[in-house]
Amino acid sequence: MTTLLEVEDLRVAYGKIEAVKGISFKVDAGEVVTLIGTNGAGKTTTLRTLSGLLKPVGGQIKFNGKSLKKSPAHQIVQLGLAHSPEGRHIFPRMTIEDNLRLGAFLRSDRQGIEKDIQRAYDLFPILGERRKQAAGTLSGGEQQMLAMGRALMSQPKLLMLDEPSMGLSPIMMQKIMATIAELKAQGTTILLVEQNAQAALSLADHGHVMEIGKIVLSGTGQDLLHDESVRKAYLGED
Amino acid sequence: MNELPQQLVNGLLLGSMYGLVAIGYTMVYGIVQLINFAHGEIFMTGAFGAFTVYMYVLPDGTSMAIALPLMLIGGIIVAVLVAVGAERFAYRPLRGAPRLAPLITAIGLSLALQQGVWAWYPDATSALKFPQIKGGPFEIGNVTIQTGDIFLMIAAPLSMAILAYFVMRTRTGRGMQATAQDSDTAKLMGVNTDRIIVIAFALGAAFAAVGGMAYGLKYGQIDFRMGFILGLKAFTAAVLGGIGNIYGAMIGGIVLGVVEALSTAYIGDIPGMDKFGSQSWADVWAFVLLILVLLLRPQGLLGERVADRA
Numbered sequence: 183m184t185t186l187l188e189v190e191d192l193r194v195a196y197g198k199i200e201a202v203k204g205i206s207f208k209v210d211a212g213e214v215v216t217l218i219g220t221n222g223a224g225k226t227t228t229l230r231t232l233s234g235l236l237k238p239v240g241g242q243i244k245f246n247g248k249s250l251k252k253s254p255a256h257q258i259v260q261l262g263l264a265h266s267p268e269g270r271h272i273f274p275r276m277t278i279e280d281n282l283r284l285g286a287f288l289r290s291d292r293q294g295i296e297k298d299i300q301r302a303y304d305l306f307p308i309l310g311e312r313r314k315q316a317a318g319t320l321s322g323g324e325q326q327m328l329a330m331g332r333a334l335m336s337q338p339k340l341l342m343l344d345e346p347s348m349g350l351s352p353i354m355m356q357k358i359m360a361t362i363a364e365l366k367a368q369g370t371t372i373l374l375v376e377q378n379a380q381a382a383l384s385l386a387d388h389g390h391v392m393e394i395g396k397i398v399l400s401g402t403g404q405d406l407l408h409d410e411s412v413r414k415a416y417l418g419e420d
Numbered sequence: 421m422n423e424l425p426q427q428l429v430n431g432l433l434l435g436s437m438y439g440l441v442a443i444g445y446t447m448v449y450g451i452v453q454l455i456n457f458a459h460g461e462i463f464m465t466g467a468f469g470a471f472t473v474y475m476y477v478l479p480d481g482t483s484m485a486i487a488l489p490l491m492l493i494g495g496i497i498v499a500v501l502v503a504v505g506a507e508r509f510a511y512r513p514l515r516g517a518p519r520l521a522p523l524i525t526a527i528g529l530s531l532a533l534q535q536g537v538w539a540w541y542p543d544a545t546s547a548l549k550f551p552q553i554k555g556g557p558f559e560i561g562n563v564t565i566q567t568g569d570i571f572l573m574i575a576a577p578l579s580m581a582i583l584a585y586f587v588m589r590t591r592t593g594r595g596m597q598a599t600a601q602d603s604d605t606a607k608l609m610g611v612n613t614d615r616i617i618v619i620a621f622a623l624g625a626a627f628a629a630v631g632g633m634a635y636g637l638k639y640g641q642i643d644f645r646m647g648f649i650l651g652l653k654a655f656t657a658a659v660l661g662g663i664g665n666i667y668g669a670m671i672g673g674i675v676l677g678v679v680e681a682l683s684t685a686y687i688g689d690i691p692g693m694d695k696f697g698s699q700s701w702a703d704v705w706a707f708v709l710l711i712l713v714l715l716l717r718p719q720g721l722l723g724e725r726v727a728d729r730a
Contacts, residue, residue, distance in 0.1 A: 233608055234607070235604055235607060235608070254607075254612075255604075255607035255608060256607050256609075256610045256611055256612045256613070259608060259609065259610040260610055264608075265608045267604070267605060267608065271602055271604070271605040272605075273597070273598055273601045273602060273605070274601065275597075275601055276597065276598075276601070280594070283594070284594060284595075284598050284606075284609045284611075285609060287591070287594070287595060287598075287609045287610045287611055288609075288610035332609075333608075336609075336610065
């Protein structure tokens with residue numbers, strides 16, 4: 183398998199405080215990799231750095247063979263790295279359809295865009311029903327669907343999802359997780375950050391456990407799911 | 421004779437001039453949450469740019485039909501250069517700094533531009549006579565329209581239509597809307613937000629220059645201080661309409677202009693209020709309106725409150 187994303191000794195700091203203290207991992211084409219860990223472990227910081235919103239203080243990021251260290255965020259999307267941010271961040275005063283169109287901001291193939299909007303509606307029928315509605319009026323789960331649909335509109339090589347299940351009802355959470363499984367089945371490469379470790383690890387090919395800015399444990403999803411320390415720390419078992 | 425229609429037209433014209441300048445405040449605020457208090461001076465440099473073209477570029481005796489568009493282009497170029505320069509060298513280095521820093525910078529820049537023009541522009545220590553369109557005035561029913569206002573009557577709605585088309589229909593315009601709503605997420609969509617900020621400053625300046633040209637034609641003269649009170653009025657108009665909302669800026673401007681015109685015309689007639697109806701009180705009523713809006717509807721007339729559920 184070809185390696186799509188390669189992170190090496192990545193360090194990110196807010197002022198003098200290091201939030202990510204030298205992590206390394208890789209994502210191969212076609213696989214789902216998950217970063218799990220508690221609040222403040224540095225997962226979101228890692229994703230925000232990969233997509234260019236934060237600048238690393240050290241280390242290497244290689245995406246599709248190209249270093250991302252000096253690229254601004256808007257160019258990184260163009261290379262095929264899409265980021266659905268924590269807290270959804272849909273554009274509240276735009277319609278659902280306009281939100282999706284913004285996901286395709288860098289594309290100019292009109293027909294392809296229309297086709298992909300339709301695909302997003304097929305994936306999330308509720309979005310299609312409400313396409314002309316302001317996105318701010320959607321429920322949290324629907325906004326999450328929109329955020330994912332929007333990220334897919336750039337036709338990414340790698341989709342990064344930050345806490346897609348955060349704050350959702352159990353039913354909605356299941357729905358979102360089922361969608362991620364569906365995307366995986368379609369061959370989408372996904373880097374998933376989740377607090378719901380059980381769900382994330384069940385889906386993932388590989389997982390990494392982060393604690394205060396470091397990766398403390400790595401393995402296949404199944405290995406981690408059955409690892410005793412992971413079960414104790416993240417799956418709430420004694 | 422019933423003078424109400426005349427006063428309404430006066431107010432509408434005055435207000436659309438405020439609106440043209442207010443667009444710059446509201447756009448820049450919408451994108452970078454900065455009140456660019458130097459925007460009044462950008463309006464002023466636009467007027468001086470237009471004046472320069474007439475005075476020093478075009479040969480004497482050029483007809484106004486040819487001069488006007490060239491003056492407008494000159495004014496727009498000067499205002500845009502000043503605004504883009506201000507963004508690049510004064511505001512951009514302060515991005516991410518506490519909000520007070522760019523605000524103080526804006527006030528400093530405003531003074532620097534005023535004093536710069538005063539000190540270095542030939543004869544600008546006193547008011548300069550702005551070229552006028554010959555002919556007129558025009559009578560429509562019992563409403564008189566001054567010749568100088570014809571430009572404003574055409575330019576204001578045209579500017580607004582161009583702006584609305586740009587923001588709603590073009591790719592850059594949609595990128596601008598996205599940046600205004602959520603700058604980081606706009607970047608994730610591939611929007612070059614640095615470029616959008618420059619475009620917001622440039623567009624605002626271009627409309628301010630149209631306003632500056634309208635001011636010169638309307639009042640027949642321009643001076644280095646013209647941007648101060650007009651800038652404040654335009655800022656008021658932007659807040660009135662709902663800052664960040666481009667249609668709000670135009671509507672706020674028109675409401676403000678109409679209130680000023682009506683207050684000058686009618687407040688003096690109210691028994692016991694005869695002192696307060698003169699032209700010099702018009703500014704007071706304008707700012708009273710601002711205070712009322714801030715108290716009763718702080719988000720402005722068109723300010724939006726969409727539920728932002730997480």
